Amino acid sequence: MESFLNQYGYFALLLGTFMEGETAILMASSLIHRGLFNFPFTVLVAFFGSFVSDWIYYLIGRLNGKYFLAKRPKLNAKVKPVTDFFLHHKMQILFSYRFLYGFRILIPVVIGMSGLRPLQYLFYSTVSGLLWATAVSTTGYWIGRLLDIKVQSFEDNILFIILGFGSLGFLIGYVIKHVAMKKMHVE
Secondary structure, eight states: OOHHHHHHHHHHHHHHHTTTTTHHHHHHHHGGTTTOOOHHHHHHHHHHHHHHHHHHHHIIIIIIIHHHHOOOHHHEEEEEEEHHHHHHHHHHHHHHGGGOOTTTHHHHHHHHHHHOOOOHHHHHHHHHHHHHHHHHHHHHHHHHHHHHOOOHHHHHHHHHHHHHHHHHHHHHHHEEEEEEHHHHHHH
């Protein structure tokens, strides 16, 4: 596994953050103290993977979102509370949406449908993406360092590690999502 990580580690991180995010960056950053990843490159690669996927969803929302929802009233009814919540808390969402686990696709689509100009979204997606990549990489680094995670640990316990990091990301995201959903129903 170590030779795989030496050869494809950053590419695997890029794909992981493009598709999912937290688990991939936590796994990579937990091995920084072992020298398999470099902190600044880990942050930048994780940022870039999530940035590209966010922009794809933003453009889908901007170019086709309203038309798509107009043809699907049931889906539109489910998206409306999220859209209303976004419009009411626009600045908070734009700076923190990368941390809202469970809204990975929906929020960039809603932002695209909101009419937010691409240059504005570029600013917010860059700032929130860099904050997210730095915070999650820092968390992973300290978990790896405190638990003294080794490559062999990943090989022997890959399923448990993925489930552990995934559960941590899910727990944090669930709490944030629960608070956001509660606010959406209250307001």
